[in-house]
Amino acid sequence: MELTRLRGFRDLIGADARAMSLVEERARALVERYSMKEIRIPVLERTQLYQRSTGETSDIVEKQMYTFTDRDEGETVVALRPEGTPGVVRAYIEAGLDRTEPEQRLFYSGAMFRRERPQKGRYRQFFQFGVEIFGRPDAACDAEILIMIDELCRDLKVPFTVEINSIGCQKCRPNFRGALVQWGRAHWEELCDDCHNRIDRNPLRLLDCKIDAKLTESAPKSLDYLCDECRTHFDTVKELLSAGKVQFVVNPRMVRGLDYYTRTAFEVMAGGLGAQSTVVAGGRYDGLVETMGGAAVAGIGFAIGVDRMALAIQAAGMAPSAAPDAAIIAMGPAATRHAIVVARNLREANLNVEMLSPQRKMKTLLARAAKIGARVAVIIGDDEVARGVVQIRDLKQSTQREVAVAEAARAIADARGE
Numbered sequence: 001m002e003l004t005r006l007r008g009f010r011d012l013i014g015a016d017a018r019a020m021s022l023v024e025e026r027a028r029a030l031v032e033r034y035s036m037k038e039i040r041i042p043v044l045e046r047t048q049l050y051q052r053s054t055g056e057t058s059d060i061v062e063k064q065m066y067t068f069t070d071r072d073e074g075e076t077v078v079a080l081r082p083e084g085t086p087g088v089v090r091a092y093i094e095a096g097l098d099r100t101e102p103e104q105r106l107f108y109s110g111a112m113f114r115r116e117r118p119q120k121g122r123y124r125q126f127f128q129f130g131v132e133i134f135g136r137p138d139a140a141c142d143a144e145i146l147i148m149i150d151e152l153c154r155d156l157k158v159p160f161t162v163e164i165n166s167i168g169c170q171k172c173r174p175n176f177r178g179a180l181v182q183w184g185r186a187h188w189e190e191l192c193d194d195c196h197n198r199i200d201r202n203p204l205r206l207l208d209c210k211i212d213a214k215l216t217e218s219a220p221k222s223l224d225y226l227c228d229e230c231r232t233h234f235d236t237v238k239e240l241l242s243a244g245k246v247q248f249v250v251n252p253r254m255v256r257g258l259d260y261y262t263r264t265a266f267e268v269m270a271g272g273l274g275a276q277s278t279v280v281a282g283g284r285y286d287g288l289v290e291t292m293g294g295a296a297v298a299g300i301g302f303a304i305g306v307d308r309m310a311l312a313i314q315a316a317g318m319a320p321s322a323a324p325d326a327a328i329i330a331m332g333p334a335a336t337r338h339a340i341v342v343a344r345n346l347r348e349a350n351l352n353v354e355m356l357s358p359q360r361k362m363k364t365l366l367a368r369a370a371k372i373g374a375r376v377a378v379i380i381g382d383d384e385v386a387r388g389v390v391q392i393r394d395l396k397q398s399t400q401r402e403v404a405v406a407e408a409a410r411a412i413a414d415a416r417g418e
């Protein structure tokens with residue numbers, strides 16, 4: 001085949017797609033318990049939006065965006081969204097909410113695009129389910145955001161760890177930056193080429209270096225440079241997290257790869273995923289709305305990596321089975337007519353039912369029923385039609401019994417173990 005899919009772009013069929021939908025469904029149910037409103041934003045935005053928010057020196061903007069010039073928009077350079085936060089902030093300001101109703105609790109869901117090197121858990125098109133809360137600078141909001149994530153991971157039965165850090169604010173961050181630059185210069189000989197570039201362009205990223213991981217243990221830590229307000233804020237977040245029964249680890253080396261963060265930053269890792277184990281990430285971004293031309297409104301949020309969370313539930317063996325409860329086998333035209341009605345009734349009783357083709361032989365149909373993982377086969381022939389019964393064959397136990405049509409739903413649910 002010549003016209004194959006692009007590298008890093010996935011087709012998700014059956015169980016893999018089902019696991020993704022499950023994550024999205026549970027996330028949606030979660031945000032509804034937290035009084036949040038949905039926001040839908042475009043997939044395409046001006047490239048400048050990301051340059052100004054995600055950051056000129058972030059890997060995303062420097063290397064990973066899919067951009068092109070749109071002839072219809074006066075030769076504007078546009079980009080497929082690499083993340084949701086900038087678009088949500090833009091939409092929030094554009095709707096005038098920063099002035100009219102600054103306190104907003106929003107969620108979104110959809111595809112994001114980054115030209116990264118593909119590997120397990122890292123794709124060029126991936127899905128995020130994100131949450132952004134505006135107008136809440138208080139530490140209670142940070143704690144609630146993390147409680148929310150804790151609730152989701154527990155609901156999905158994924159083993160996870162929460163790491164948090166505070167990277168300070170516009171006031172105290174320059175001191176930390178300065179200390180990192182100084183440290184970087186002092187260790188110039190030992191640093192990799194990437195880090196040599198980072199020293200002046202984005203010194204916080206020195207702490208992200210995989211090559212120099214050992215060396216960065218001696219680097220300055222953001223927590224040692226926090227101003228009094230940031231320290232109190234972080235202490236309160238930790239205290240409230242303990243009150244809310246969230247287990248967490250403080251990781252003083254976590255800085256996040258996007259430029260807009262202030263104060264609390266966090267990452268949630270799940271087991272069984274290998275190198276790409278961060279399933280949820282986010283943090284506070286108190287200066288971003290103002291930087292983007294809006295009022296001085298605080299912001300905080302996170303995004304669930306839906307693809308990775310789906311892999312995590314599959315690794316934990318928690319993905320639900322999509323196998324039908326029953327496969328219906330009808331022998332002959334009269335039985336088929338009857339089977340259509342039986343199938344409909346069973347589905348109305350909330351059972352997952354696949355009606356098999358009436359044009360095949362019994363042996364083929366039983367093989368098909370087993371192949372699709374049906375728990376039982378419901379067999380209907382002319383004799384069953386005449387007597388108002390069906391044969392229910394338990395495909396795991398190879399037993400068969402006759403029940404009245406009205407009893408069929410109950411018998412199938414019983415076989416399923418209810």
Ligand code: HAM
Nearest residue numbers: 083085122123126278279280281282283301302303305
């Ligand atoms: P991020 O850390 O760039 O943050 O991405 C959030 C999550 O999206 C990651 O932890 C990961 O699970 C998933 N993800 C990122 N890139 C990929 C990829 N190439 N393939 C698969 N999954 C991926 C943000 O995007 C921020 N907008 C989060 C946020 C919202 N901060 C505040 N509000």
